[in-house]
Amino acid sequence: MNAYSQSLAPANTPLRETLSLDGSWEFRHETDREWRHAKVPAHWQACFEDLSVSFGSATYRRTFTLPVEWSAREIAIRFGAVSDLATVFINGTEIGRHEGGYLPFEFVIPSALLKAENTVEVLARLPDAHRNESGADFAEIPHGKQSWYGPQGGIWQSVLIEARDPAHISSLRLDPIWPEARLDLKAHFASMVAGSLKIEIIDPQGMPVFTGNIPAAGHTFKHSIQLDAVAPWSPDSPNLYTITTILSADGVEIDSRQESFGFRRFEAKDGFLHLNGKPLYLRAALDQDYYPDGFGAPPSLDLLEDQLRKAKAMGLNCLRCHIKVPDPRYYEVADRLGMLIWSEIPNIETFTPASAERLRTTMEGILARDGNHPSIVIWTLINEDWELGCARRPNSGNGFPTWSTGCVWKTRYGSLSTIPPASRTSTSRPTSTTTTSTERRWIGARSGTRSAANSQAMPTGPSRLTRKPCARGRNRWSSPSSASGVYPILPVCAKRTAATPGGWPMVPPGRMARPCPRASKPVSANSLLRKSLVISVVSSRRCSGINT
Template sequence: MKEATMKAGKTYQRTEYPRPQFQRDAWMNLNGKWKFAFDDENKGEQGRWFDQYTYPSEIIVPFTYETKASGIGEEAFHPYVWYSRTFLIPEEEIGKRTVLRFQASDYITKVWVNGSYIGQHTGGNAAFSFDITKAVDSASENELTVKVEDSQSCVQPRGKQRWINENFGCWYVQNTGIWQTVWLEFLEENSLDHVKITPKVDSNSVVFDYTLHGELPRNSRLETVISFNGKQVKQFTTVLDRSTFHLEVDLAADIHEWKVLHWSPEHPNLYDVKFRLYVDDVLKDEVDSYFGMRKISIKDGKVLLNNVPIYQKLLLDQGYWPDTMLTPPSDEAILEDIDKTLAMGYNGVRKHQKIEDDRFLYWCDKKGLLVWSEMAATYEFSDQAVENFTKEWLDIVQQHYNHPSIITWVPFNESWGVPHIFKDKQQQAFTESIYYLTKSLDAERPVIVNDGWEHTVSDIIALHDYEESGKTLYERYKDMDAILQNKIPHNNHRYAFAEGYQYKGQPIMLTEYGGIAFKDESGWGYGNQVSTEEEFLKRYKETTDAIKAIPEISGYCYTQTTDVQQEINGLLKENREPKIAMEKIKQVNDAT
């Protein structure tokens, strides 16, 4: 077995509450130093490493062993990794349920507590949890052991993680093991599991769908208090006779002359909500949440925000950092990316091939940055790939549903995982099933099926084109009918629709273009590399202006926010240093 060694370097800590959309006071952060081991020969379970084992190294969670921030920084692939640490139950939490939560761990995560097997979870992007109450000892230290199994398989959703031993094209170092916050929550037997919050802008109302845990005693009630900027808007109490129920609440109040405050990029107004569960007048659970009153709809070939057309100016954002890779190093790092995106004149991001940290989405909610949430792709089509993808995607849609900043779901990109979708009826059927499943959970947001290439059913037609000549780009798209009728490929090699599908009046956006890189032998960009700021700005302005000049196109997404490993076409370097004066980018984006 190869041993990992701790390397000295900058210390990163993730101490923030990991799920601000559903926040409690009683929690324990398990990030930080854990014992660690590679298990390349997969001997750990047979050798009972969860029971008695001397781990040879340490790691800083939640950073994967491939990152510098983990203290290891080894990029070679290891399929089995083990973690271990101890924890004490706080005295004030003794007698409550103990729930172990992972915000994300890639890919198969198995858990033991004090040598007892708890369970496993499959998937690298969704959050999951285990009730470990029966396994913990409230009077002494508890040993928590985690094994994570990963692979280079293309049937697991892997996004931009490479599946060979070296980086290639736009695929990067793999992401193995725990990569988001691990934490404990302490709950009474009766508690809130989840509240789905749906704003109804047209009726000035909000819908709450509550799910509670445990068999509810007869004298149970749930209090919901809605406020804005500390001023109470509504308060109501529900006597409980079942564990799931649905309520629609009139939100109109005298806090504003228009009675209701909407959420938008210009005015990211958020209502605060407090949920209190009582049994026999004793408080059993208290959760803080929030929501934004905003509506996404489509009419006459336009995307509407709160019933008004919105021209989307997005950045392709892959969410990588040099020392921490896919894991944001801190709230400050998240805010820097958001603030610089806004400073360059963009109103949103397309989170490319990554389900982002809840803290990122929280700050987008607060700052008013629009988000397209895109699933990590598989790269083969098979029954196993369909099952892996579908299970995890449904979890993600439900977990991130309440974030007002998310305005579009993107389950598929550029035929990845469905390589023969142009003609293959089975692959087409798979994308249709994901579209309708997503709509069954979320009737409000647009769903894009196969962003960039051959669409099947899709609420937006999203095209990719890295043409570097603005004039050529304009000439190509000014005859939009030919593209939409599949008479010509929109980017010289891909058609807008799969066979058997046709344009039905959806909004059209150019959701990847640009990718301009400065001359540098260490990496690549799209098209010819440029030498000067003037050359960059000329090409950026000409291509962006060409897109704006095409009336059928209602938005664009430039590639990309930052350099990522060998892909050096970011507006910012990996360390977030701007390559071009940000105000000059903003001038182009703001120009009409």
């Protein structure tokens, strides 16, 4: 089963004890003959040069000693994130499986399996283009920019063993209301309770502003707390409050949980964004959240703090973390130092019932883990307009959009076109009926080999926005040759080793494509404002992401 929590950090309170399993683990990729050692947390692609673009399965293994004083408590193993499919074993016995490479999960370890010395093994699988025994392939799992910058597999966030009471606080959802100075909270318990919940709230100056003891019974607790005037949270004044909840049963304290939160109101009205009742001019940058040393994982808290301070020094007040779920410390730093965050769900490549369900589960997990952060003001449901251009056709067989007469497609650059009947896998080029091109880039449904065979047909027409050839034998976006309707699966910066009839460079089999580091296409201000087509909870014509 999956057990989502806010993060690993809030659970570490005086009534819970933890044992970190971060550090060196034995590691063996499916292509290895011998065991070697890998750092945890980290993607295996960041640890080993020979596995830098590898998919497949890898086994992690290490031992841990269980403290004697934990023998009467519930013991759980908790993972910040494992990409993408994880199977966990304790002393040779499987205790659970989890799917999804960005979110936390945990398994309670049966007491009968535990010894003084224990061995934990984690089988981590990152699906490639071939459907595996779990029914997944890369195209149908949320993966974001892994199709651009390379795969990311393995245990890439912290792992710990936790000792706690079986009737613990499993989640705490906070809803601060500004300017009313009211806090609505909802707690979930892991099992039935009959006792009370002590609540203490500390203001940004460290002074207590509320203390109360409220009866609690059942699996769920709801309560509203009215405070006096509160200090609102904003990038200029990141005022954070701290709430501590202590669960008691039969007069004995059995569990506690602590969270930070902020009072703020973010809304769109009259064509403008407003923060705490005042118009806000959003100065945002798109953050790919990739690092020289950690690849898709930040190497340290200091680095996260340093990059955010530099972003503020540049005059930015918002970062759009692009189609990935970041390390939870990313949001903690934004809360504490003051930065608005545009959060996004990682995209898939092929929209099917299975991938739709994975997207829904991922979005629910994002909200469960990150819903208490005042820094997050926009939640992206899907990037640009991928797979959402057409209404569903009743006779499309699988119920998903296909090209059809009169179907209007939004393009990557904001232009519109009408596509005549054609198969999505056709090698002939449909004819655009508008005066602008529809250089809609179809991300291929398979990773790995990049060739003309898995590219998609594109409409013709004069190119409105193009990329010109790069130096050093590289290539950017540009208009295709009139002799060929085949576009490559990705714009690449790999050196040309093969080409389509239109002269587009292709990536050799087994190599990952990378986007060019610099843009050379001329763009106008209006085209930039139209460039990113994002469906989000908060939208306004004054708020537009620039997606490069």
